[in-house]
Amino acid sequence: xxxxxxxxxxxxxxxxxxxxxxxxxxxxxxxxxxxxxxxxxxxxxxxxxxxxxxxxxxxxxxxxxxxxxxxxxxxxxxxxxxxxxxxxxxxxxxxxxxxxxxxxxxxxxxxxxxx
Amino acid sequence: xxxxxxxxxxxxxxxxxxxxxxxxxxxxxxxxxxxxxxxxxxxxxxxxxxxxxxxxxxxxxxxxxxxxxxxxxxxxxxxxxxxxxxxxxxxxxxxxxxxxxxxxxxxxxxx
Numbered sequence: 175x176x177x178x179x180x181x182x183x184x185x186x187x188x189x190x191x192x193x194x195x196x197x198x199x200x201x202x203x204x205x206x207x208x209x210x211x212x213x214x215x216x217x218x219x220x221x222x223x224x225x226x227x228x229x230x231x232x233x234x235x236x237x238x239x240x241x242x243x244x245x246x247x248x249x250x251x252x253x254x255x256x257x258x259x260x261x262x263x264x265x266x267x268x269x270x271x272x273x274x275x276x277x278x279x280x281x282x283x284x285x286x287x288x289x
Numbered sequence: 290x291x292x293x294x295x296x297x298x299x300x301x302x303x304x305x306x307x308x309x310x311x312x313x314x315x316x317x318x319x320x321x322x323x324x325x326x327x328x329x330x331x332x333x334x335x336x337x338x339x340x341x342x343x344x345x346x347x348x349x350x351x352x353x354x355x356x357x358x359x360x361x362x363x364x365x366x367x368x369x370x371x372x373x374x375x376x377x378x379x380x381x382x383x384x385x386x387x388x389x390x391x392x393x394x395x396x397x398x399x400x
Contacts, residue, residue, distance in 0.1 A: 178331070205386070216293075216377060216392035217332070222385075230385060265331055277322070278388060280331025 176200065178281035180266050186287045187256055195251045195284045199268030206243055207269070207278060208251050212262040220264075223249065256288045291316040293378055293391035301397040305367050310394040312378035313360045319381055321361045322388070323352055326375040368398045 179198040187193050199206050208220040219233040223243040234240070238256075243249040253260055263285050267278040296311050312321065320339045324332035336345050338354035338361060345352045349372075351364040365372055375395050379388045 207388075209390075216295075217379075217390040219382075219387045219389070222387060224386060230387070232385070233387070267331070277334045277337070278332075280333070282330050 178266055178268055178279055180281035180284050182284055183282065184285045188289050189258060190255055192254045193256055193286060195264050197249045197266030197281060200279055203268035203270045205269040206249050207267045208241060209265045210262045211265055217265065258288050261286055261288045291382055291389050293380060293389055295378060295391035295394050297394060299395050301399065302368055304370060304398055304400050307366050308368060309362055309364045310376055311362050312391055317358050321354060322379045323363055324377045324379060326377060332377055370398045370400050372396060373398050
């Protein structure tokens, strides 16, 4: 497809389990972002990838969260030992403007529920 | 920390009414963006304002960037049910490539 694709769209897991969320950005977009959206909250920045540069991980809430981007394309966000407060919609976005902040194209998100 | 505060948090109006929502900060932003998010979907960009005092129109939507580039407003004329959604403002975080988002205004337009 032409847009940002995220999977799974919904994930229900038990507290303490690990989860992986995948993002396939728009082809050719060099910048990739992960945001988290909790109920009633705005978008919370998690991590940013730009080309081959070191990622900006300043938004990751704890060391249980990690992300990688392979080959400058697909990205995976991993949450280890999930907690109930990790329940949220995880949004991925990509952008073509690289170092300049331009339009972000968002996927539909992955809704994570931790029981 | 650059924060964006949006008001009101919730707004429910009748079809055909006019409304204005606000995005305010104590910090200066080089630009501000407005996104609309519908349930189950990601946010979609509506407009980017760059110049202080700038006014942009998108059909029935009018966006204004404050002269000091610390605030912005979105005015909708004759609201339609299709305008229902979460309206988010966002601005680039100084010294990084992040976009800082406000918490949004949830708009419901009742037919």
